[in-house]
Amino acid sequence: MDDKEWRTFVTVVDEGNITKAAEKLFVSQPALSYRLRHLEDSVGYSLLLRTTEGIALTPQGEIYYDYCKRMLHDREALDHALTSSTGKIQGTLKIASSINFADYELPALLKSFREQYPDVHIQVKTAFSHQVVKMFNTGDCMVAFARGGYEVSGNSELLLEEPYCLVYKELVPPESLEKVPFIRYQTDASVSNIIEKWCAEHFEDPPIVAMDVNSMSTCRHFVRAGLGWSILTYMGLGSCKDKDIYVSPLRSKDGTYITRDTNMVYTKESANLIAVKTFIEYVRDYYKQHTVVDDSIFREYQS
Secondary structure (H helix, E strand, O other): OOHHHHHHHHHHHHHOOHHHHHHHHOOOHHHHHHHHHHHHHHHOOOOEEEEOOEEEEOHHHHHHHHHHHHHHHHHHHHHHHHHHOOOOOOEEEEEEEEHHHHHHOHHHHHHHHHHHOOOEEEEEEEEOHHHHHHHHHOOOOOEEEEEOOOOOOOEEEEEEEEEEEEEEOOOOOHHHHHHOOEEEEOOOHHHHHHHHHHHHHHOOOOOOEEEEEOOHHHHHHHHHOOOOEEEEEHHHHHHHHHOOOEEEEOEOOOOOEOEEEEEEEEOOOHHHOHHHHHHHHHHHHHHHHOOOOOHHHOOOOOO
C-alpha cells in the first residue's frame, strides 16, 4: 500500500459519497469503485457500507481510516523534514479559510506569497467559519483563517477587526428601518446571532424579511438595486466601497462599533515546518502593512 491508496480512502470517507469523491480525485466512478474493491481485497476486510445516504464505515473501516490519516500525516512530516534540511523554502501548505476571507482577502495574500516563494505548494479549502474550525481541530489543515472567535485547539492570532455595517440605497433614520424590507443571507450562525441581537435591541418587532439569498454578494447586489436593506460585515461590502450605497457602522446602544474578528490559527507542531513557519511570518507582516477598514466610506444618518 502507498500514500495514493491512503489518500483515496480518506477522500472517499471525508466526502461520504462515491460520486463526489470520484470528482475530487479526477477519476471515473467505476474506476474508484474498482480501487476500493481491490483495497478491501488486499486488507482482507470489508471497510465500507453502501447506504441510501452515501457510505458508512465498518468497524474495520474506522480502524483503517485512522491508520490512513496517521500514515498521511507521517508522510507529510517526513517530506517537510527532508525539504527543510536543504534550507530551501518549499513544501506543502494546507490552508482552510472562511468563505468571506477567501473571497476578499486570500487571493491577493496568496498571490504575493507565491510570487516570493514559488516552490511552496498551496492547498486551500473554504467553508463557513465553524466548519473551518472543525477542519483545523481534526488536522485537515495546517493554517486556518476563521472569523467569529471560535475556540480552537492551537495558537490563535488576531489579524483584523472589522465593523458590521448597515447598508441601504436610501439613507433613512434607523427607527424607520422596521418599515423597509430586510434582505437576509445565508451565513455563519455567529453572524446571524449578531444581526438578530442588534435588531432585537433597536426594533420593537423583528424586521420584515422580504428576501432570503444564499450569499453576501447576492445580498449586496439586491441592496444596490434598492430592494431593501441589510447588515454586512465590512469585508463583505466588496465594490459597495465605491459609495454607490449608504454604509453605516453598526453600533451597540452605548455607541461602540460592533465588530467581527478574523484570526489566523495554527499548531505549534505545524509552525516548526519551514513552509508553514514562513507563511505565518509572511501573513503577520502583510497585515502590519495593509489597512483593511477605510472609515471614509461611512455615511450615517444625521437627524
